[in-house]
Amino acid sequence: MKIAFVTLGCKLNYAETSTYERQFVKAGLEVVPWKEAADLYLVNTCTVTETSNAKSRNEIRKLHRINPEARIIVTGCYAQMKPEEVRGIEGVWKVFGSAGKATLVEDCLSELGLPVEGEVPKVADSGSVFGAYSSGERTRSFLKVQDGCDNFCAYCTVPYARGRSRSVPLCEAVRMAQEIASQGVREIVITGVNTGDYGRGSLAGESFLDLLKALNGVEGIERYRISSIEPNLLTEETIDWIASGTKFQPHFHIPLQTGSDALLSRMGRKYSCAEFASKLEYIRKRFEHPGAPKVFFGLDVMVGLPGETEELFETTRSFLEKIRPAFIHIFPYSKRPGTPAAEMEGQVSAEEKARRVKVLEELCARLHSEFEQAHKGMKLKVLFESSVKGGMMSGYSQNYIRVSRPADSDLFGKIVEIEY
Numbered sequence: 102m103k104i105a106f107v108t109l110g111c112k113l114n115y116a117e118t119s120t121y122e123r124q125f126v127k128a129g130l131e132v133v134p135w136k137e138a139a140d141l142y143l144v145n146t147c148t149v150t151e152t153s154n155a156k157s158r159n160e161i162r163k164l165h166r167i168n169p170e171a172r173i174i175v176t177g178c179y180a181q182m183k184p185e186e187v188r189g190i191e192g193v194w195k196v197f198g199s200a201g202k203a204t205l206v207e208d209c210l211s212e213l214g215l216p217v218e219g220e221v222p223k224v225a226d227s228g229s230v231f232g233a234y235s236s237g238e239r240t241r242s243f244l245k246v247q248d249g250c251d252n253f254c255a256y257c258t259v260p261y262a263r264g265r266s267r268s269v270p271l272c273e274a275v276r277m278a279q280e281i282a283s284q285g286v287r288e289i290v291i292t293g294v295n296t297g298d299y300g301r302g303s304l305a306g307e308s309f310l311d312l313l314k315a316l317n318g319v320e321g322i323e324r325y326r327i328s329s330i331e332p333n334l335l336t337e338e339t340i341d342w343i344a345s346g347t348k349f350q351p352h353f354h355i356p357l358q359t360g361s362d363a364l365l366s367r368m369g370r371k372y373s374c375a376e377f378a379s380k381l382e383y384i385r386k387r388f389e390h391p392g393a394p395k396v397f398f399g400l401d402v403m404v405g406l407p408g409e410t411e412e413l414f415e416t417t418r419s420f421l422e423k424i425r426p427a428f429i430h431i432f433p434y435s436k437r438p439g440t441p442a443a444e445m446e447g448q449v450s451a452e453e454k455a456r457r458v459k460v461l462e463e464l465c466a467r468l469h470s471e472f473e474q475a476h477k478g479m480k481l482k483v484l485f486e487s488s489v490k491g492g493m494m495s496g497y498s499q500n501y502i503r504v505s506r507p508a509d510s511d512l513f514g515k516i517v518e519i520e521y
């Protein structure tokens with residue numbers, strides 16, 4: 102039986118799809134590219150913006166056109182939020198929301214009368230967290246250690262789509278990291294919805310720092326990155342430990358969202374701009390020494406939040422100028438039905454949002470180039486990937502600078518010191 106996969110959205114979705122794929126292959130199915138006519142398709146959907154819902158529907162319809170006889174399995178956040186809408190699309194065979202993910206493969210195989218080969222990993226604890234990791238890439242793997250969120254920021258649908266915060270038991274996270282290491286992968290990006298919230302409500306009382314320490318001990322993995330972490334959950338104790346010579350790299354992806362305290366509190370964010378700035382300063386002090394690579398800060402910023410006047414937008418722009426991140430991930434606010442922000446006054450027009458995105462893109466380009474320039478002539482450790490373009494291979498340094506060099510297959514998947 103042939104199966105093909107389509108994944109939309111975040112790193113979590115990619116880790117989950119990759120895990121389903123390994124389970125189906127273990128059960129004897131053959132994986133084919135989605136363009137090919139398959140007997141089964143699995144679509145892992147996203148609902149972070151209204152556009153993502155439409156994209157998810159289009160993907161399902163496209164696959165039905167490719168093979169009208171095929172059975173289409175749909176999972177992910179859109180399936181969780183709008184199961185009936187999804188069931189109404191032609192070709193859809195099964196719909197799995199968050200609660201159904203852990204037994205998705207088993208349910209499908211038994212319905213198809215196919216034997217469930219060996220032990221299909223089940224979730225280990227009552228919080229029904231489906232542990233997952235991405236495979237197929239030789240250099241790095243996304244390891245899902247946490248799911249859900251309890252914050253309910255005013256603009257966000259994720260807590261409704263992915264449920265309350267819960268964690269993969271530490272032993273299961275370590276087992277998956279060892280499995281990843283056995284595949285020759287050197288770098289792991291730990292991921293979740295609110296990754297720093299790892300351990301909340303854990304029966305065993307396992308904390309985020311416990312997780313980092315346990316993963317740090319896994320043989321074969323040489324580098325870790327944290328995919329994204331809320332500023333208030335990145336404690337000084339954790340920073341001190343990370344900076345004390347561990348496998349965790351000087352690269353932090355932190356959601357700021359806005360540089361206006363008025364908007365931070367309106368959106369229900371759990372920190373002030375002053376606290377945010379001093380957190381970055383604390384990290385810089387712990388990591389940055391003369392001649393050492395600088396810390397790479399990638400910050401999420403949302404423009405056009407309801408109530409974001411031109412003045413408040415300028416406050417955000419000048420705050421970013423002051424704290425000087427290496428990169429800004431820019432998101433235009435997307436009105437999500439059912440969220441408090443959708444009902445708020447002061448909605449910003451699409452044209453104005455687009456103008457503000459452009460302003461921050463220009464700022465990001467300048468800050469990113471300054472960050473790279475500051476490392477010219479410096480020794481950096483780069484993990485080279487195996488894909489070659491125009492005779493060149495490339496990879497990321499410890500502080501997330503993209504480096505290219507003439508391709509040398511002996512160096513694929515290896516960490517190499519180069520002069521930048």
Ligand code: SF4
Nearest residue numbers: 250252253254257259
């Ligand atoms: S912390 Fe992140 S995932 Fe959670 S509600 Fe806020 S924006 Fe959404």
